Amino acid sequence: EAGVAQSPRYKIIEKRQSVAFWCNPISGHATLYWYQQILGQGPKLLIQFQNNGVVDDSQLPKDRFSAERLKGVDSTLKIQPAKLEDSAVYLCASSPTLAASYNEQFFGPGTRLTVL
């Protein structure tokens, strides 16, 4: 079974530039998550999709971050414009259903973003 795919793996941009990350979840997984992990902190949930609908985006900085999940499969996360404090690892995860194994999630390798 193929795992969660993410690209790019690394990205370096200057502040005020835009950047986009892509995620392809495990086939058949209904729920998709984007997390932000800042160095020294635990992953923080940015947005959760159930199929192609948003379930929770309460911690997404909507003035600069946006995300979509077209057709309930792939997802993109965009930052526009980027700030220095956006430097982090952006993790995508998916799960088949929330109740399966108490929402055990399957993670991609992440995208490490550096904003200069």
Add this chain to the structure above:
Amino acid sequence: ILNVEQSPQSLHVQEGDSTNFTCSFPSSNFYALHWYRWETAKSPEALFVMTLNGDEKKKGRISATLNTKEGYSYLYIKGSQPEDSATYLCALCSNDYKLSFGAGTTVTVRA
């Protein structure tokens, strides 16, 4: 969002030695506790899911215990090997199935 703390933040272990570290939380109002292992340049992978007070799980040389009454979980590595070097993340699954992560314990095993 549930408050999850992990200690220590990092530790160095000599190959062959055993070690353990802690995940602590103030409330027992959650569905499950997850442990993930995150090796450098790889994806975090699930190690254990524990739900009941007194739960013990084991996978090879790695085991974990859960004490919901006193609010902690221990993860043990017996006879550490270089491939055990990773960041170990603890996460609580709340009643609405959200995961709240700790900051992790980074283990470095020295040959």
